Amino acid sequence: MGGWTALFRMLRRCRPRRFTDRRLAIFVEILTFVLFISVGFALGASDRSFQEWLKGVRREAREAGVSEAVMGRAFRDLKPIPRVIELDRSQPEFKLTFQQYLDRMVTRKTVWDGRQRYREHKDLLNEIFRQYGVEPQYIVALWGIETRYGKITGGYPVIDVLATLAYDGRRSKFFRAELIRALKILEEGHIDVADMDGSWAGAMGQVQFMPSSFVTYAVDQDGDGRRDIWDNVPDALASAANYLSKSGWKPEQGWGGEVALPVGFDAEISDKIVKPLKEWRAMGLSGKGVEGDPDCLAHLVKPDHNSGRVFLVYPNYQVILKWNRSNYFAIAVGTLADRIAVQ
Numbered sequence: 001m002g003g004w005t006a007l008f009r010m011l012r013r014c015r016p017r018r019f020t021d022r023r024l025a026i027f028v029e030i031l032t033f034v035l036f037i038s039v040g041f042a043l044g045a046s047d048r049s050f051q052e053w054l055k056g057v058r059r060e061a062r063e064a065g066v067s068e069a070v071m072g073r074a075f076r077d078l079k080p081i082p083r084v085i086e087l088d089r090s091q092p093e094f095k096l097t098f099q100q101y102l103d104r105m106v107t108r109k110t111v112w113d114g115r116q117r118y119r120e121h122k123d124l125l126n127e128i129f130r131q132y133g134v135e136p137q138y139i140v141a142l143w144g145i146e147t148r149y150g151k152i153t154g155g156y157p158v159i160d161v162l163a164t165l166a167y168d169g170r171r172s173k174f175f176r177a178e179l180i181r182a183l184k185i186l187e188e189g190h191i192d193v194a195d196m197d198g199s200w201a202g203a204m205g206q207v208q209f210m211p212s213s214f215v216t217y218a219v220d221q222d223g224d225g226r227r228d229i230w231d232n233v234p235d236a237l238a239s240a241a242n243y244l245s246k247s248g249w250k251p252e253q254g255w256g257g258e259v260a261l262p263v264g265f266d267a268e269i270s271d272k273i274v275k276p277l278k279e280w281r282a283m284g285l286s287g288k289g290v291e292g293d294p295d296c297l298a299h300l301v302k303p304d305h306n307s308g309r310v311f312l313v314y315p316n317y318q319v320i321l322k323w324n325r326s327n328y329f330a331i332a333v334g335t336l337a338d339r340i341a342v343q
C-alpha cells in the first residue's frame, strides 16, 4: 500500500498551488482522485493478468516435469522487463551496410584476441576437432562474433526475459516454449537461476544458445555432469562444435571466399545457381573463393548492393546460416575464422 499512498501524494502535488476559485480547487481535487483510481486500476489489472498468465505457465511447466522448488526460485522476483519489449519493438534507425558490419566484427583486436584464445585453448580445440570434425578457427570465430570470446553475454536474467516476451503478444508461442525449456534446464541442474544470463532475446551464455538449441546441442565436455555453456569454456565450445557438426559441417572444405568477377560477367547473381568450383573457375572467376576442391558445389552471394563485394560460398556456409540466417553474419564468421587460422 505504501506505493499507492506515494502515488496519491505525487498526484496531489501535481495540482496548481493557489486557487482563487474554490470550485476550481474542488474540481482539480476530484480530477486527481479519478486519475489516481484509474492509474491504480490499470497497474493492478496488468499485474493481475500477468499473475493469471503465470499460473498457466506453472501448470504447463509442472506437466513438463519442472518441480515446485525450481519454479519457486525461478519466479520469486519475476516481473516483466519493459526494456526488453522496447528492444524487441525498436527498429534500428539505419541498417548497417555489409562493410560497416564486417568492420565492426572483424577488427585487429577481434583477430588478435581470437588468435590468443586459439593458442590458449589449443589442446581443447584439437580434442573438439577430433570429436566433432569442426576446425578450431570456426569455433573460436563464432565465440568471438557472438560474445567477444565470452566477454559480452548480455547480462539479462533469462527467465525474466523469456517470460516478458512470452507474456507479450508478438511471438508469445515461441517464447513460451523457450521459457518451459529454460525451466527444464534449471530443473536438470545445469546452472543456477541467478547465473542463467543471456541477451535481451533469451540467447544464453558464451555461444548464445536459445534454450531449444541448448536442449538439442549442448554437451558436457568436461564430464562434470552439467552442460554449462555460461562459465565452462570446454562445454561452451564443444556445444558450438556439436551444433555445427549436427547441422552438416564438412571438415576441410572451408566456407568459401571473396571472388573477382571477369569483365563482362553478366549472369544474374543468384543463390539458385549452384555449380562445382571448377565450372566457376572456367567462367573466369578468380580469388580465394575458387581455390577449394574443384568438385565442391558453390553459389554466389552479394551481401549488399553498396559494397560491390561478391563471395562464392560452399555447403559449410549453409551450416553457418542455420546458426543465424544472415549473410552478414555468415561471411563475418568465415572471414574472422580465416584470419584467426593464420597464426
Ligand SMILES: [Ca+2]
Binding pocket: 219, 220, 221, 222, 223, 224, 225, 226, 227, 228, 232, 235
Ligand atoms: Ca560440464
